Amino acid sequence: MAIESVVAEKIIFEIDKIFLQASNEGIIEDIYYKSIDIVVEGEPGFFLEQPPDTNPERTIYEPNLLGSYTPMQSPGKIVLYQNNLRQFFWSIVRHIVMQNPSIRISKNDLIFTAYMIVQKTYIHEQFHYGCNVFRELFGNQFNSEIEEALAVAYSRQQIDRFRNDRRTWISKIDSHFFDLVVSIAFSYTSPGYKDWRNYKGPAEFARGLKSYVFPNRTMLESNNVDLSMLLTGMISTLVSDKKTPEEDIG
Numbered sequence: 001m002a003i004e005s006v007v008a009e010k011i012i013f014e015i016d017k018i019f020l021q022a023s024n025e026g027i028i029e030d031i032y033y034k035s036i037d038i039v040v041e042g043e044p045g046f047f048l049e050q051p052p053d054t055n056p057e058r059t060i061y062e063p064n065l066l067g068s069y070t071p072m073q074s075p076g077k078i079v080l081y082q083n084n085l086r087q088f089f090w091s092i093v094r095h096i097v098m099q100n101p102s103i104r105i106s107k108n109d110l111i112f113t114a115y116m117i118v119q120k121t122y123i124h125e126q127f128h129y130g131c132n133v134f135r136e137l138f139g140n141q142f143n144s145e146i147e148e149a150l151a152v153a154y155s156r157q158q159i160d161r162f163r164n165d166r167r168t169w170i171s172k173i174d175s176h177f178f179d180l181v182v183s184i185a186f187s188y189t190s191p192g193y194k195d196w197r198n199y200k201g202p203a204e205f206a207r208g209l210k211s212y213v214f215p216n217r218t219m220l221e222s223n224n225v226d227l228s229m230l231l232t233g234m235i236s237t238l239v240s241d242k243k244t245p246e247e248d249i250g
Contacts, residue, residue, distance in 0.1 A: 003247045004118045007082045011089050011114040019107045040090040047088040049190045052144045054128040056135070061250075067121040068250075069128035076132060076245030078125040080118065088185075089117045096180045109177050112169040117185060119162075119170075120155045126239040127151040131212075133238055134231070140213045148192030150208055153199035154235070156186055206232050 051062040054069040061068070066084050070077045093110070097103060131147055134140060159182065162170040173181075188194045199208040206228035214227055221227060 002242075003078075003080060003249065004115070004122045007080045007085055007249060008115045008118045010082055011086050011118075012111055014086075014090075015107060015110045015114065018110075040087060040094050042087060042091055044088065044091045044095055044184050044187075045189065047084065047091070048184075048188050048193075050148075050188060050193050051190065052148060052192070053125070054132075054147070055144065056132075056142050065250075067125045069125045069132070069245075071132045072136065072245070076129060077248060078122070078129065078245055079248045079250045080121060080125075081250040085118055085121060089114055092117070092181055092184050095184060096177070100180070103177070105177055106174065108172065109174050112173045113177070113181055116159060116162075116170050116173070116181070120159050120185065123158050123239070124151045124155040127154045127235065129245050130235045130238045134213045134234075138213055140215070143212065145192030145195065146208075146212050148190075149195040150199055150205065150212060152186065152188060152193050152196035153205050153208075156182075156196065156200070157202065157205065209235070 047064050047066060049064065051060070051065065053060060053065055053067060054071065056071045056073075059070055064084065065081050066088060067081060068079045070079070093105070093113075097105075128147065128151055131142075131150075135142060159170065162168045163173075163178070165171055170178075186196070188196065199205040209231050210228040213231055214221075218227070
């Protein structure tokens with residue numbers, strides 16, 4: 001089972017307890033709604049003040065980390081922090097319910113959103129892995145704030161892509177609830193993370209990634225090689241390879 005699914009299962013177990021009347025088949029088909037009343041420590045803001053989650057010089061751990069990437073020398077490893085992701089998910093749901101007392105949330109909405117919260121973090125860490133590969137290939141300098149902003153932007157673009165693909169579970173989340181969730185989940189306040197909107201669109205992201213990896217004009221560009229397209233294609237190839245890097249649950 002993929003690491004994202006394993007991490008999400010802890011949240012889904014709690015969702016199942018809220019919807020006790022549903023059969024196993026009801027996990028997919030259930031259309032009943034119930035008020036959310038679950039004990040959660042902390043608010044979304046605690047997790048939206050994310051520290052840098054990768055550093056070539058040292059191993060990182062902070063109490064509010066959702067995920068981290070350890071560069072290759074160690075060797076490379078993605079870690080998802082299961083309890084923090086659980087707390088982040090439920091703090092978002094609780095915040096939405098408190099601000100919208102009449103909202104109706106289905107079991108499906110909660111399950112698919114749990115996967116989305118975990119998936120967006122996993123994609124974020126995959127991007128750091130891609131940037132690690134670029135540093136090994138091209139020797140560019142690590143810049144925490146720029147890389148975090150690009151990682152958040154990349155994660156958001158992939159979530160939006162899944163949302164627009166009618167075959168995915170993210171596309172099946174109620175539109176109003178989805179909009180509320182992502183508006184909170186991407187409202188980062190920490191340096192770097194909060195600047196992701198500078199790279200929100202595909203063109204802005206591609207230019208930002210090119211400038212990060214190749215800050216100066218290269219001979220390739222002088223020969224009309226589209227480095228932006230080359231790098232975005234490489235990122236897609238790297239993150240689709242599930243064999244690397246190592247993965248773990250924290």
